[in-house]
Structure formats: structure tokens, C-alpha cells
Amino acid sequence: MIVAPALQGTRHHGMRIKLRVWRQAGPDAQGRLEDHQLDDISPDMSFLEMLDVLNERLIKAGDEPIDFDSDCREGICGTCGLMIDGRAHGPLPGTTTCQLHMRTYADGDTIVIEPWRADAFPVLRDLSVDRTAFDRIIAAGGFISVNTGAAPDANAVLVPKADADLAMDAAACIACGACVAQCKNASAALFTGAKVSHLSLLPQGSPERARRALRMVQQMDAEGFGSCSNEGECEAVCPKQISIANIARMNREFTRASLGGAS
Amino acid sequence: MVVESTAVPPGRSTPYSPRPFPTSDGAVLRQAYVWSTVGSKVILAITGIGLALFLPIHLAGNLLLLAGAETFNRYALKLQSIPLLAPVVEIGLLALFIIHVFRAITNYFVNQKARGSRYAVKRWAGGTSRKTWASTTMIISGLTIGIFVPLHLLQMKFGTFYPTTIDGEPARDLYRLVRELFKEPVIVGFYLFCMAVVGAHIYHGFASAFQSLGFNNPRLARATLIIGRTFGAGIGLGFFALPIIVFIAP
Ligand code: FES
Numbered sequence: 001m002i003v004a005p006a007l008q009g010t011r012h013h014g015m016r017i018k019l020r021v022w023r024q025a026g027p028d029a030q031g032r033l034e035d036h037q038l039d040d041i042s043p044d045m046s047f048l049e050m051l052d053v054l055n056e057r058l059i060k061a062g063d064e065p066i067d068f069d070s071d072c073r074e075g076i077c078g079t080c081g082l083m084i085d086g087r088a089h090g091p092l093p094g095t096t097t098c099q100l101h102m103r104t105y106a107d108g109d110t111i112v113i114e115p116w117r118a119d120a121f122p123v124l125r126d127l128s129v130d131r132t133a134f135d136r137i138i139a140a141g142g143f144i145s146v147n148t149g150a151a152p153d154a155n156a157v158l159v160p161k162a163d164a165d166l167a168m169d170a171a172a173c174i175a176c177g178a179c180v181a182q183c184k185n186a187s188a189a190l191f192t193g194a195k196v197s198h199l200s201l202l203p204q205g206s207p208e209r210a211r212r213a214l215r216m217v218q219q220m221d222a223e224g225f226g227s228c229s230n231e232g233e234c235e236a237v238c239p240k241q242i243s244i245a246n247i248a249r250m251n252r253e254f255t256r257a258s259l260g261g262a263s
Numbered sequence: 264m265v266v267e268s269t270a271v272p273p274g275r276s277t278p279y280s281p282r283p284f285p286t287s288d289g290a291v292l293r294q295a296y297v298w299s300t301v302g303s304k305v306i307l308a309i310t311g312i313g314l315a316l317f318l319p320i321h322l323a324g325n326l327l328l329l330a331g332a333e334t335f336n337r338y339a340l341k342l343q344s345i346p347l348l349a350p351v352v353e354i355g356l357l358a359l360f361i362i363h364v365f366r367a368i369t370n371y372f373v374n375q376k377a378r379g380s381r382y383a384v385k386r387w388a389g390g391t392s393r394k395t396w397a398s399t400t401m402i403i404s405g406l407t408i409g410i411f412v413p414l415h416l417l418q419m420k421f422g423t424f425y426p427t428t429i430d431g432e433p434a435r436d437l438y439r440l441v442r443e444l445f446k447e448p449v450i451v452g453f454y455l456f457c458m459a460v461v462g463a464h465i466y467h468g469f470a471s472a473f474q475s476l477g478f479n480n481p482r483l484a485r486a487t488l489i490i491g492r493t494f495g496a497g498i499g500l501g502f503f504a505l506p507i508i509v510f511i512a513p
Contacts, residue, residue, distance in 0.1 A: 248476075
């Protein structure tokens, strides 16, 4: 087969990518950036598949593979999340790390990969962090109380369309933690705001409305997340593009609950 | 999951302590509110808006400098002669100032702690983000204003008392003091720098305050952003003009 000389590099060997990856043996271990060179990356690969390729090579060579989290790999579960070249989930808006593809990059690029960094998200190992702080915020109030039994009729409780839309937008949050990772204060205001909004906008969420706002914000603070500086960096990196209007709503809910004589 | 331990978990610098909520005790709730991250931002917002609203009034008064010594000194005398106005405004502003600075500094330390370790590489998100140089330097611009204001008061309010008379009554020749000060290039430079800083602080702070106060209507939020940026630029430029005009005036 005759291959034009100009194409030889790219067609035959795929993309050449240089990686600088954060390696850290455990929560209290000292971490560092480790350099890797990949010469055979297909532009069709997802970012995580590229890391899979690297890990297989590491395993074959008898080295420790790089620890990172993923599950659905279709942008819906929120398990993946990497700081890629200083941006949560990488350069594309509205995109999770697993939905980022190598075609976004050019042959010869260097990519720096770090874990989410926040005091409330301790690094477990390499690129995976402990996000159970989010679980505790949800457990503090991110629920509604319903009687179990037969499923209620779908339209028994009427919800205005506008409220349903706002609640749905907030409910799109997949709790990946990108908002915390990108925020200069490591604030969880967008996450908590989305969760407070999602339930408090609906009639089903109204019985616990005040208590929910109180407990979720208090838990958010207890976890050691910072305060919101209203820069909106979170909104810009959120893979579900959740609006900071939800933070404003949380502030109102929390203020009303704290000062308005809550139950 | 119930977290009982207050020990510091691995990889963290702060222990998390679940707080006993809810409570029906209004006093406890109010106290917790004041010390919460959300409450702190609401306090910063209210005090910040209060301080910012003083500036256009101050600027409008100062522009009377352009109308000459007589008008300006008469205006200054008038302000002093309205009973209680000066002390009430001064004590009010001082209270807002102290609360604003105190809460901003305590917040700063909470936020520094929250981001325990630094990224090797960090970029701005772009897109819908409101991050600007003004927003990233709020603590620095704030501290600069915190230094400027006492110096400004020392120079002006507590500066040299040049006596004069208005309609035969003894009065202070503030016009002369301002002219003298603004003929000094160093002082003019210092004021210009500080006024740019004030403008930058408002440029981010205004819309930020309304967001903290819960203005979640998208159209209103966008309006506060535009108004705030215009207001910040306007205040900065307005206060910029005075020292320059006085400096170059014959
Ligand atoms: S792995 Fe599920 S969202 Fe990326």
C-alpha cells in the first residue's frame, strides 16, 4: 500500500499525546505529576478509553494502573470527573469527562490531568476522590416523605408547567462535583442549590421545604465547602449546565427557613 | 448514614461535624444563619449595597467642586448644619464598613481552607462564567479600599482646617484643602489608583450582591449584571475625573 508521506505519521500511528497525570498512593500520601507518552491514540476514542489504553500498558509493564472513577460512560451518572488542563471535565461545555473525545485534541498535545481538589473531597488514590460529602448533604434533607404502597395516579397532584420545567432543570444534576472542583472556594453551592431547588419547587417537596434548606446548607458548611463568590465558574463547567439561579433560590430558601420561624 | 466521629478523616484538614438541625429555636437558627456560608454572603450583600449607594451621593456632592469655592463650601456647611445627618450617616457607614470587612475576611479564610491543595494547572471556565479580573481580586480590592478610606478621612475630614466665612458666618474652606491636595502628583496618582480599585470592586460586587440576595429571575439577574458593571465603571470614572480636573485646572 502506498501512503502519502504527509499522512504516514497520523494514519499509521494515530495521535501522539503527552500526558501529565496526578499520581497519589493514598489520602495522606504526597502526590506528583507523572509523565506518559501515548503514540497510538485514535481520535474516535473517548478520553477515558485513552486512559484505559494507558492503564493496560502500565499493567502489562507491571506498574500500578492509574486510579480513576467511571461508570456509565454515557454522560448520565456523574461518576467520572477529571480536572483536564485546568478545567473541570475538560474544554467542552456541557460535557462530562466520559463524553469528551480525543478528536477534541490535536496530534502532539500535552494534557494535564488532576483530580478534583477540595478539602471536602479528599483524594483516595490518583484521580479518584471521596465524594461522600455530597451523599451526606443529600441525606440531610434531599428527599421527600411519601407513603409506600400503590403508585399514586400520575396527575393527582398538579404541577404548573413552569415549575415543573425549573425543577427538571435542577434535577438534571448528576452530582459529579465539577462545580466544587472548578470553584476557587471549592463551594458546593451549585450542587446544594440544585438539590434544594429541585424538590422545593414541587408540591411534593413542600412539607419538608424549610427543614430541607436548613439541614442541607448546614451540612454543606459542616463538610468544609467554601462560600459562593457568584463568579459562575460552576455553571460554565457543569455538564448539565445547571444555572446559578438555583444558588440564588437556595439562598432565599435558607434565609426564609432561618429567619422566618421554621419548624 | 450518621456520622458520629469528629476526628479528621484521611486527606482532609477539617473534621466534619453534623449539626443538630432542625430546631424550632429562633435564636439558634438566627445565630447559625449569621455564621453560615449563605448568611455571610447575604450580610456582605446588604452591607455592600449600602456602602455602594453612598458613593453616587458622595460623587454628586464632590462634583460641586467644579462650581467653585463658594458653592462647594456652602454645600459642605449645609450638610454639617442639618441636625443629626452627619453623625447618623457616619456611624451608619462605619458600621456597614466594619461588618462588611469583618465578614469578608472570615469568609476568605473559610474559602482558603475549603480549597486545601492547589491545582498544578487551572484555567478560567469561560462560556457563561462571570469570572473577571475584578471578581478574582475582590479580597485585594477590598483590602485596598480598607486602607484607602481611613487615609482619605485623615486627609480630608481630619485634614487642615482652613477657616473662611460664608455670609459672615465662620466656615471651613474645604475647597482650598482639596485643591492643595490634588496639586500633588503623588496624591493624585494614589487617588486614581484607589478609584479604579473601587470601580473594579463594584463591577463584580453589585451583581454578586443581588445574586446572593436571591434574585434568581434570569432577566433580572442579567439586568443586575449590566447595571452593576455600568455602575462600577461610572463610579470609577466619575471619581477619576475630579483629581484630574483639579490637577490640570489653573
Ligand atoms: S461515567 Fe457516567 S457520567 Fe461519565
